[in-house]
Amino acid sequence: MERRIMKNTGKFKILALIFISVVINYMDRTNISVAASAMSQELELTSVEMGLIFSAFAWTYSIMQIPGGMVVDIIKIRFLYPFILIAWSVATLIQGLVSSLTALIGCRMAIGLFEAPSYPANNKIVTQWFAAQERAGAIAVYTSGQFIGLAFLMPVLALIQNAFGWRGLFIASGLIGIVWALVWYRFYREPESDHIDDVDQPLVIEPETKVNNAANWQKLKFAFSQKKLWGIYLGQFCLGGTMIFFLTWFPTYLAEYRGLGDLQTGFVASVPFLAAFCGVLLSGFVSDYLVKKGYSNEFARKMPIMLGLLLSSAIIGANYVQSTLWVTVFLSLSFFGNGLASINWVFVSLIAPKSMVGLVGGCFNFIGGLAAVIVPLTIGYLAQDGDFQSALVMIAALALVGLLSYVFLVGKVEPIDEPIFDVTANGVQG
Structure with a gap:
């Protein structure tokens, strides 16, 4: 009994470390959206140039997902x-110290480069520390960090900017991350071999196997040749369309299109993030509960994601209302749905061959990251005249495409057989 309590305590400590890391991760992705209006005015940046700055993070973030997944292994x-x-x-x-468009793009690319391994790492930590029937709940907890953290941080970031300007906002954010890195190193430990009872034992890959997996490029070809995996890749891309709007253009939409002030924008912007937080926790724990009660993965895992993608399309309703209250309602409903669908990381560990969790996680986030490249740029062009209606239609359409990918591509939720690779023949057997 005492041994199990100690194991559970260790799991909760690890989950807390991931949660706070995700909060900081998304703070550093999103502070640019809070700073955007003031920064664009001071530096005289157009909406297209702001679209470039918003998307620059994802250029390197998406490209480095697959190498990042390999590094994690x-x-x-x-x-x-x-x-x-x-x-x-x-x-x-450094973003707080530069003034040129080129330097800002470079900083955003650097952030994307170094954040790239973070989510494959998060998924691997959960795979190592948590049994299969616990993982959706664990993923929901750390994923909620991107929502609950930003729900409370949006007003705080707005207050920091109001007090110290947009440059002070970036400097404060960077210092927080540096301090947290030292805390992580002090408290994180790799799981022991007997950390979880054998009946629940999750995957722990031996070092020699990890090196072989990372070096074998045939696995990359395999990861992009499976219909089931393309189903979750496409779903992640479409889910990212809604997410990236809220992480980039959302405060600008409120401030410039809906006419809200900076501080009012900060507080109104927090409401959809709270809704998304409720969605992801509800989805994760209900999904795990249904699995433990014997429901199939098709029902327990897929249904929350499919329902969430359907609700995400409700963002289009904001085009047909004028009051701030109803705009907030439709945006919050959409982001609640995005939260419901955000446990889709669980499909990486449920479907991927067990020796390829890191690599498939990288492929999964690579395709998802492309949404962060394409969507901010597209919105920048669609909203050049200050009208965001076409942009919201596009986001709603992407959510529905994601729903269809789970219906027609993912199919039955079951693991893909472990492939056998013949290095000399450059082929795949089995």
Whole structure:
């Protein structure tokens, strides 16, 4: 009994570390959206140029997902995570010291580069520390950090900017990340081999296997040849369409299209993030509960995601109302749906061959990251005249495409057989 209590305590400590890391991760992605209006006015940036700055993060973030997944399969998390935390935090801080469009784009690309391994690392930590029937709940908890953290941080970030300007906002954000990297290194430990009872034992890949997996490029070809995996890749891309709007253009939409002041924007912007937080926790824990009660993965895992993508399309309702209250209602309903669908990371561990969790996680986030490249730029062009209606239609359409990908591509939720690779023949057997 005492041994199990100690194990559970260790899991909760690890989950808390991931949760706070996700909060800081998304703070450094999103502070640019809070600073955007003031920054664009001071530096005289157009909406298209702001679209470039918003999307620059995703250029490197998406490209580095697959290499990042490979790195996660090779380097111990305790050393990898503090390194990338410090690196992206320094790049965040430098944003507050530069003034040119080129330098801002470079800083955003650096943040994307060093944040790239973070979510494959998060998924691997959960795979190592939590049994299969616990993972959706664990993923829901740390994923909620991107919502609950920003729900409370949006007003705080707005207040910091109001007091110290947009440059002070970036400098403060970067310093927080550097301090947290030291905390992570102090408290994180790799799981022991007997951490979880054998009946619940999740995957722990041996070091030699990890090196072989990362070096075998045939696995990359395999990861992009499976219909089931393309179903979750496409779903992640479409889910990202809604997410990236809220992480980039949303405060500008409220301030410039809906005419709200900076502080009012900060507080109104927090409401959809709270809704998304409720959605992701509800989805994760209900999904795990249904699995434990014997419901199939098709019902327990897929239904929350499909329902969430359907609700995400409700963002289009904001085009047909004028009051701030109803705009907030439709946006919150949409982001609640995005939260419901955000446990889709669980499909990486449920479907991917067990030796390829890191690599498939990288492919999954690579395709999802492309939404962060394409959507901000597209919105910048669609909203050049200050009208966001076409942009909201596009986001709603993407959510429905994601829903269809789970219906027609993912199919039955079951693991893909472990492939056997013949290096000399450059082929795949089995």
